[in-house]
Amino acid sequence: MTAEQTELTAGEIEKGLRGHLDSVLNTAVEPDQDLFKSGLVSSMFAMQLVVHLEETYDIAIIGADLKLDSFRTVQAMTELVLRLRAAAAGADA
Amino acid sequence: MADKPKLVKCLVWDLDNTLWRGTVLEDGEVEFPEEIRDVIIALDSRGILQSIASKNDYDLAWEQLEKLGVAEYFVHPAIGWGRKSDSVRDIADKLQFALTTIAFIDDQPTERAEVNYSHPEVRCYPAEDALKLTGLPEFTPEFVTEDSRRRREMYQAGFRRDAEKETFNGPDEDFLRSLELVMAVKRADEVDLTRVEELTLRTSQMNATGVHYSDATLRALLTDPDNEVITVTLADRFGPHGAVGVLLLEYHDALWHLKLLATSCRVVTFGAGSVLLNWLVDEAAQAGAHLVADFRPTDRNRMMDIAYRFAGFTEEPCDCLADLPALAEADRDVKRLHLVADRRPGATTMTVTAPALAADRAVRAGARA
Ligand SMILES: [Zn+2]
Numbered sequence: 001m002t003a004e005q006t007e008l009t010a011g012e013i014e015k016g017l018r019g020h021l022d023s024v025l026n027t028a029v030e031p032d033q034d035l036f037k038s039g040l041v042s043s044m045f046a047m048q049l050v051v052h053l054e055e056t057y058d059i060a061i062i063g064a065d066l067k068l069d070s071f072r073t074v075q076a077m078t079e080l081v082l083r084l085r086a087a088a089a090g091a092d093a
Numbered sequence: 094m095a096d097k098p099k100l101v102k103c104l105v106w107d108l109d110n111t112l113w114r115g116t117v118l119e120d121g122e123v124e125f126p127e128e129i130r131d132v133i134i135a136l137d138s139r140g141i142l143q144s145i146a147s148k149n150d151y152d153l154a155w156e157q158l159e160k161l162g163v164a165e166y167f168v169h170p171a172i173g174w175g176r177k178s179d180s181v182r183d184i185a186d187k188l189q190f191a192l193t194t195i196a197f198i199d200d201q202p203t204e205r206a207e208v209n210y211s212h213p214e215v216r217c218y219p220a221e222d223a224l225k226l227t228g229l230p231e232f233t234p235e236f237v238t239e240d241s242r243r244r245r246e247m248y249q250a251g252f253r254r255d256a257e258k259e260t261f262n263g264p265d266e267d268f269l270r271s272l273e274l275v276m277a278v279k280r281a282d283e284v285d286l287t288r289v290e291e292l293t294l295r296t297s298q299m300n301a302t303g304v305h306y307s308d309a310t311l312r313a314l315l316t317d318p319d320n321e322v323i324t325v326t327l328a329d330r331f332g333p334h335g336a337v338g339v340l341l342l343e344y345h346d347a348l349w350h351l352k353l354l355a356t357s358c359r360v361v362t363f364g365a366g367s368v369l370l371n372w373l374v375d376e377a378a379q380a381g382a383h384l385v386a387d388f389r390p391t392d393r394n395r396m397m398d399i400a401y402r403f404a405g406f407t408e409e410p411c412d413c414l415a416d417l418p419a420l421a422e423a424d425r426d427v428k429r430l431h432l433v434a435d436r437r438p439g440a441t442t443m444t445v446t447a448p449a450l451a452a453d454r455a456v457r458a459g460a461r462a
Contacts, residue, residue: 047399066402 008085013057013078020052021074031074046071053077059084098231101141101216102190105181107199108147108154108172111220117157118150125161128224133166135227139234140241142188142248145170146180146197146208168248177204178211188248196231198223238288240335250332257331266442272329274363274443278372281322281339286311288336289324306341306353318457319344321450325369327360327443334360338369344454348413349377349434351386354397366400368440372447374404377434379451383413384432389424406430 014031021029024045029035036046049071050061059081061070070080109116115123136143144167147154151172158164169187171180177199185195193214199205200220209217218226226232234241254272281289289311314320325338337360341353351373356366377384386406390398411431420427439445 046403047396050399063402064407066399067405068403 008057008082010078010082013081014074016056017074017077020056029074031078033074034072035074036068036072049077053081057081057085059088099193100234101196101231102194103142103144103168103184103188104136104196104198104226104232105144105146105171105184106167107177107197107201107204107220108145108149108157110200111198111223112145113157113161117153123157130161130163132223132227133163136232137166137245138242139232139237140244141232141234142168142245144168144184145172146177146184146199147172148174148177166245168245168252176207178208181208181212181215198226236287238336240288243333243335246332247335250329250334254329254331269363269442272331272363274327274329276365276368276440276443276445276447277326277328278369278445278447279324279326280448281311281315281324283312283315285324285336286315286322289322289339314341323448325356325365327363327365337365340369340373342373342450344382345413345416347416348383348385349373349380350417351384354386356397364442366397367403368443368445370400370404371437371440372445373450374432374434375437376447376450378436380454382434383411384434385414385417386430386432387427388430389427401430404432405435406432 018029018031021035046068050066053059054061061080061084065080065084070076106112109118109123112129113123113125117123133143145154145158147170149172154172155164155170158167169184171177171183173180177197181195181197182192185192191214192212195212196216196218197205197208198218198220199208202219205217205219208215216231240247257271279285286308289306311322314322321340321342321344323340323342324336325340327334327337334357336357338356339353340351343350343352354366354369356369374384384406386401388398388401407430408428409431411433414429414431417429420429
């Protein structure tokens with residue numbers, strides 16, 4: 001599991017997230033687009049995003065990582081996923 | 094003492110020679126006893142849903158139910174030629190009820206046996222018991238609240254809402270706005286208390302501390318000027334959702350202590366918890382108070398955790414926490430989530446009416462001075 005975890009790059013995560021948002025929101029989103037300010041995403045949908053990220057990327061988002069800003073843009077979510085996967089891989093090693 | 098039998102949440106009726114006398118396909122006209130109508134209305138007012146499993150022509154049977162003026166009482170009717178065990182299972186699935194909470198009434202012993210063969214947990218009654226049902230404990234809930242009386246109406250509104258959501262293409266917020274949601278936040282009175290107690294019992298999924306407050310405790314808090322017992326109801330253009338939330342708040346000098354927040358899982362998808370928290374944060378900001386919320390993580394209240402974090406609550410320490418009494422030994426797993434309250438814009442997805450907590454508190458403080 002650790003091996004495959006380290007293989008995912010920022011670009012791949014970003015692409016996967018944009019694909020997910022496209023299909024759920026029926027509209028294309030830019031990597032740096034503020035999803036909340038544009039009204040595309042309610043705080044409720046952000047909750048579903050938490051669950052989606054956890055299931056798709058095999059991470060647990062808890063405590064201080066659970067802040068709205070971490071889910072504001074595709075870029076922010078990508079950073080969060082990369083950081084938590086790196087931390088998990090480090091812990092496994 | 095024997096355990097009370099599990100309450101029936103939905104009664105599934107056969108039609109021919111059970112709900113009415115006669116066979117609609119053969120006799121054309123059927124006789125409908127007024128006593129049966131009384132049973133249907135009584136069960137409905139107790140919050141017990143009712144459905145139909147009948148081997149019949151759908152159009153003919155439904156037309157008959159409409160003519161008798163009782164069609165509106167039935168949710169997800171299964172009228173057709175399939176097995177009744179399948180119909181009962183479908184009804185339970187659509188309502189998301191366990192089969193242990195479903196009852197079935199039919200004049201044919203073979204139909205009851207067929208249902209029980211596949212689903213031994215479904216309670217079956219012969220047609221001649223119809224008039225006795227309202228006297229049985231499994232059809233007699235302990236609480237009958239305003240929400241129980243409207244439960245069917247709320248379910249029916251829910252079906253229409255779900256159907257609309259499935260066909261809605263577009264941003265999330267636009268869908269929420271299209272529902273024309275209205276949230277009414279109010280201080281509880283004596284009448285509301287039963288609903289509050291029922292809600293704290295029924296909403297374990299979204300109960301932030303898992304603590305159940307008794308009627309006596311809540312009643313004492315109602316008259317305490319340093320405590321607020323607040324109820325939340327929600328409605329939209331499809332109809333009412335009923336009471337969906339309760340808050341217990343205690344005022345301290347530098348902070349407001351949110352001792353309990355419970356919301357019904359039915360309204361999680363509308364972001365009701367976030368709207369409520371944002372209103373409270375804004376009120377606390379107007380009073381210049383910090384907010385501290387008790388939170389006990391369980392495997393069922395994750396959404397509540399996320400709602401708190403998204404509203405800005407953290408586990409960072411603050412001097413104000415010293416004002417709070419220490420947690421009891423049994424409550425060591427309760428987290429005290431803290432927030433320096435800041436002004437928040439109003440909700441964009443719903444209309445909110447709410448008491449002016451900060452202004453009211455300032456008036457009271459002025460009167461004391
Ligand atoms: Zn503080």
